[in-house]
Amino acid sequence: MQSQKLAALAAFLCASVLFAQTPDAPKPTASKAAAAGASTAAKPVSDQQSGENHETAPIRVQVNEVIVPVTVTDAQGRFVSDLTKKDFQVFEDNKAQQIQFFSRERNQPVVIGFLVDLSSSSRIHWKNYQDAAIELVQTLLVDDKKFSGYLISYGQDAELQVNTTSDPAPIVEKLRKLKPGGGAALFDAIYMSCTNRKLVKGEPIQPRRVVVIIGDGHDDASKRSLAQILELAQKNLVTIYCISTSAFGFANPYDSNLVKLADETGGRVLYPLENVYKDTSGYLSQPSDDGNYALKVGLGEYASTVARGMYHAVSDIAGEITTQYIIRYVPADESDKSYRNLKVTVDLGNVKVRARKGYYAAGQ
Numbered sequence: 042m043q044s045q046k047l048a049a050l051a052a053f054l055c056a057s058v059l060f061a062q063t064p065d066a067p068k069p070t071a072s073k074a075a076a077a078g079a080s081t082a083a084k085p086v087s088d089q090q091s092g093e094n095h096e097t098a099p100i101r102v103q104v105n106e107v108i109v110p111v112t113v114t115d116a117q118g119r120f121v122s123d124l125t126k127k128d129f130q131v132f133e134d135n136k137a138q139q140i141q142f143f144s145r146e147r148n149q150p151v152v153i154g155f156l157v158d159l160s161s162s163s164r165i166h167w168k169n170y171q172d173a174a175i176e177l178v179q180t181l182l183v184d185d186k187k188f189s190g191y192l193i194s195y196g197q198d199a200e201l202q203v204n205t206t207s208d209p210a211p212i213v214e215k216l217r218k219l220k221p222g223g224g225a226a227l228f229d230a231i232y233m234s235c236t237n238r239k240l241v242k243g244e245p246i247q248p249r250r251v252v253v254i255i256g257d258g259h260d261d262a263s264k265r266s267l268a269q270i271l272e273l274a275q276k277n278l279v280t281i282y283c284i285s286t287s288a289f290g291f292a293n294p295y296d297s298n299l300v301k302l303a304d305e306t307g308g309r310v311l312y313p314l315e316n317v318y319k320d321t322s323g324y325l326s327q328p329s330d331d332g333n334y335a336l337k338v339g340l341g342e343y344a345s346t347v348a349r350g351m352y353h354a355v356s357d358i359a360g361e362i363t364t365q366y367i368i369r370y371v372p373a374d375e376s377d378k379s380y381r382n383l384k385v386t387v388d389l390g391n392v393k394v395r396a397r398k399g400y401y402a403a404g405q
Contacts, residue, residue, distance in 0.1 A: 071119035073128070073389060105403065106141065107133070110249060110280060110307060111366040111385050112395040118357070120364045121392055122147070132384040133372055142369035150187040150248030151362060152205065152241050154234040155212065158256025159196035160225035163286050166314065167221050170286050173313070173351040174255050175216050177284075180359045182209035189248065191238050192216065195230035196223035197262050205239040224262035227254070227298070228270045232263075235277045245278035251308075251362055254283045258298035267298060274306055276401045281308045282361070284354050288314040307397035311357055313350035378402070 109131065113121040126143040157174055182190050185207065192203040192212045202215045234252050241248055252274070260267075274281060281302045287293035299310045368385070385396040 071115040071117070071121050073121060073123050106369050106371055107383075107400055108246060108278060109368045109370075109383065109385060109396050111368055112307070112361050112364070113366070113387055114393050114395075116391050120360060121389075122364055124366065124387065124389070128388050129366070129368060130386045130388070131368060131370055132386070134376070134378070134382050135384075136373060138370045138373055140368055140370050142367070144367040146367075148187065148363050149365065149367065150243070151181075151189075152244060152248045152250055153181055153188070153190040153362065154193060154238075154250075154252040155190060156193045156195065156227075156230045156234065156252060156254045156256070157216070157219065158225060158227070158254075158259075158286060159194045159219060159221045159223065160256070160259060161222055162225070162257055162259055163221045166286055166288055169314075169347050169351060170255055170284070171216060171219070173284065173355055175213050176351070176355045177253065177358060178209050178212050178216070180355060181362065182207060182212070184208070187248065189241050191234075193230045193233055193238075194219055195226045195256075196221070197226060199226045199230035199233045199263075201233060201238060205241060225256070225259045226262040226264075227256060227258065227260040228263035228265045228267060230254075231270045231274060231281075231302075232265050235273050235279060249365075249367075250277060250279045252279055252281045253358060253362075254281065254299065254302070255286065256283070256299075257286045257293050258283070258295035260295070260298065267301065271302065271305055272401065274302070275397065275399065278400075279306060280397065281306045282358050283308070283310040284358065285310055285312045285315070287312065305398050307395055309361070309395060311354045313354035314347065376402070 111129070113124060115121055122145065124145065126140055129140060129143070131138045131140060155174060155178060157170075163170065178190060178192075182188050189205050189207050190209070190212060191201065191205045192215055194200050194202050202219070203212045206212070231252065231254075244250055283299040283303055285293070285296065285299060287296060296310075302308075303310050372381070380399055380401055382399045383397060385394055387394050
């Protein structure tokens with residue numbers, strides 16, 4: 042029953058994404074006026090009036106330009122998608138910068154790395170996250186050359202399971218065959234995503250680079266450290282999102298790894314199974330001898346609760362990846378610093394702005 046519900050949700054979500062890509066389809070976003078608490082609808086903004094760049098031709102950038110993808114959400118977590126260039130301010134090391142290029146196109150080209158945890162810690166909820174990973178692939182790779190993806194699994198070692206492709210079928214097929222067991226080489230998997238896969242022409246400007254980690258942040262087998270991987274991801278302009286496999290009732294001492302990776306690169310962490318069971322009858326109520334776990338999940342509303350949590354996580358990740366603003370600027374002052382701090386603000390109350398917190402200068 043659980044798998045049937047997840048399959049139904051996957052079908053619904055895929056249909057929703059395809060519908061959302063139809064030119065006249067409504068978008069699940071909040072307006073600038075709504076985010077500010079106003080009741081009036083925001084009027085369309087002319088490209089000529091705003092000075093925004095909405096061209097679909099390949100983007101050309103200067104060597105010293107800084108590229109910053111930005112996500113803006115309102116208090117309810119809905120994407121605020123009608124902002125203009127004048128709504129944003131960018132600060133580098135606390136100095137205001139002049140925005141050279143601004144885009145708010147939806148469904149921008151992107152290359153997505155799906156990094157899946159195969160360590161022993163993922164066993165208890167493996168089927169749920171396997172299904173969620175398949176949903177995410179089928180949602181984001183919709184047989185459109187603008188969107189590409191690749192699959193890396195990590196247990197005791199990181200392994201490139203499927204190289205970069207626009208076809209979701211080989212990734213889905215491989216996901217169905219994966220089984221957890223062993224250690225966790227998360228940092229090596231991120232290293233591989235930055236160094237050992239087929240590139241798409243135009244990366245990382247157009248298409249952008251995104252990594253989605255499906256795991257709990259645990260690493261006990263990598264040759265690289267968190268600091269090394271974070272620097273590499275920032276230098277490669279990678280935005281990292283995480284779907285945590287931590288579940289209600291289980292402590293996760295490694296969550297800070299996911300939070301650090303997401304916050305520093307402009308992504309975020311979602312917890313589809315955190316607190317979703319607290320009002321569900323039967324959760325962790327029946328003794329079990331399966332594996333190393335003393336308890337097992339009960340019956341009642343468990344399956345539907347898991348399905349709802351997974352659906353919202355997949356929907357949020359997919360929506361955020363394809364609904365970002367792109368800002369580019371040339372630093373106002375020359376600096377010898379290799380790492381420069383970034384801050385993006387929006388002249389609007391009651392919104393949350395997500396962007397990478399810094400970058401490494403070219404040649405540094």
